[in-house]
Amino acid sequence: MRGASEDGNSITWCSDGQRAFRRANVQTMFHRMPAAPRFLVIDDEKQIRRAVRGALLALEGTMSEAATGREGLDLAASERPALVILDLGLPDREGIDVCRELRTWSGVPILVLSAREDAREKAALLDAGADDYLTKPFDPVELLARARALLRRSVGAAERSRRVAAGDLVIDLIQRSVTIRGERVHLTPIEWDLLVALSAHPERTLTHQQLFSAVWQGRSHGDAQAYLRVHIAHLRRKIEPDPVRPRHILTEPGVGYRFSL
């Protein structure tokens, strides 16, 4: 895979040159962690913090709460949580700035909560280093599922398997082959690179910018995004059982694509 480099347990995504973030030594961090994971929720609304606590009850972790961005950053530094849930409507700072600052020294997964369904804001947040994005009012079950996916991903980051299986779809990274129910599918080099980039981060939305960097190693400009979309559409028609109801490659309108197992 080009653009995104992987060496052992650190992955570096270059989103656009200036804004690069690093998820480093995730595994080391987790080894030192107690059995129960620690979560941090940064939200000025007490009721939302309560709702998040309720939703994540099933994870059997301990929860720290912060009402401001400053407090949240301090707690994130002192407690080293396994997951940060960050609300965008903070009284003291822009959520995106909290996200960027956190990313300068931490690789902790960040799940953003926003009241706005705004694709541009979403893409900007993901490019700034957020891992996922949920719109209010969120379904507690959905929040739990996303939080689980983020935790699993960071634990499993190091031992990324050489083989990805998603339902009938099997991607073999060593053989460089894709099969559906054992039958081999022929992909073009670009389609292969896209599929590898997407499947490397299941359940996580990759922005157009991130995909473009991963596959073309450059900035997307002009119609380049249209070509990216066309390649995705062709890829879908090859690997999705029903392209009308895609199961594996999901569109996040205005943001990018997400690979779903």
Next chain:
Amino acid sequence: MGIASRSEGGSGRRAEWRAGLAWFGALAGVAALLVPVRTWLEKTHIALAFLLLVLAASATTGKRVGIGVSLAAFVLFDLLFLPPYSRLTLENPLDWLVLASFLVTAVVAAQLLDQAQRKASEARDRSAEIAQLATLGAEALNAPRADLAVSGVADVIRATLPVERCVIHAADPDRASDDLVTAVLQRGVAFSELTDGTTHALRSDTGQTGEWWVGAPGRVTRLLLPLRVRGTTVGALELAGRSGFALDPAQQRMLDAMTFYAALGVERGRVEAEVKHVAALEEADRLKDILIASVSHDLRTPLTTIKALARGMQSYGDERSEIIEQEADRLNRLVGDLLELSRISAGGVRPDIEAVPVDDLIGAAVQRIEGTLGARRLEVSLGAEGSLLVGRFDLAHSIRILVNLIENAVKYAPVDTPIAVDVTRRGRWIEVTVADRGPGVAPDEVERIFEPLYRPSNAPPDVGSAGLGLAIARQFAEAQGGTVAYAPRDGGGSVFTLRFPAVDLVAGSGAD
């Protein structure tokens, strides 16, 4: 220049007299020198010597002295150099011819020389005048603010022309207090009011500013000229003097140039105002975005709490919690719709139009809605087998349009009938149709169903919507340069069609 030279009269005449006397003296001197040798000289030598003197005199002191010197030279020529000497009569009658030619040559030469000199000095004056006007105009226009520039030009006009008042009106016919000013602004013609109280429209053959003044009769109490920039009237210039005024050609030229500068000043004001207006709009836009974001946050945060609590209650087996959750979802959709509609009506929708495969649109819309459909079947096709259609549209908005159209079909069509979603390419357009077997729309309601909050007469009472879906769909479609339209379906039901431009991607960009 004309305006400045009026006061030079008295001293000029005295200097002319002195120079004239000097030239007469010079003539007498030359004559005295020549008289002793007159018997050896030819008549032509003498005539030429005198002619030189005449030319020198008229060249240095003007026509009057030149002609005086030529007459004196004529008399001296006759008396002193043509026999019989000291008498006006001539011995040889042919000498009259010599004398007459001398006189005519001398006078004509003096005239011509004078004319040429006058033209030259006029040209000098004119260019000085133009330079002065340019400086004045440019200085006035260079004022830090447009209104100062315009009043600066008015000050220059008042100071240099014999008028009491000079007003520059910007083109705003609604605010013009005067009918005549309004007429000038609207029709671009010039008017003059005379001392006798009559008003005359001034005609212009060329439409050039300077031409208006030609033929304005008599003394004027009020003069209105249109100010034009690139053929459009941007304002009016008003000059007034209670006792009436008239302008000499130099002043008319001056007025011409100043009207031009005034027009530029007014135009500068208009452009500055426009820039300010745009900045104000951008600021309003920004504030509106902040407002919508904060209203959105404030409304959705309690909904999140309600939803989470309802979920919590469900685990205790309270069935009412399910209703609470559904109602919270409905309220959330309504909040979203109202915010969207207010954004649209405030002009705040900025579609993000890109080339997108239709697969993306259909897939995302189906994914978003299929979970809410229950037993209802959605029959979706992506158009002709194997062809990948690419359109130019805003993906997020189009998903919303399609979801709204499908939700609308779900509301009205019987539960056991499928809803069909199809994609076709028609020339330069791509059409996505949503067809149902519902009751259709009455012909007189076809346009009204796209109005916000409109509920058709045959809507079931529990349809559960505020009637914003189709309005939002249409507004979004139009904002991205497409349409949403209704047509009755063959065999009963409705077909809603979303149209947007198709894109033909360059070869090689597709599947490699």
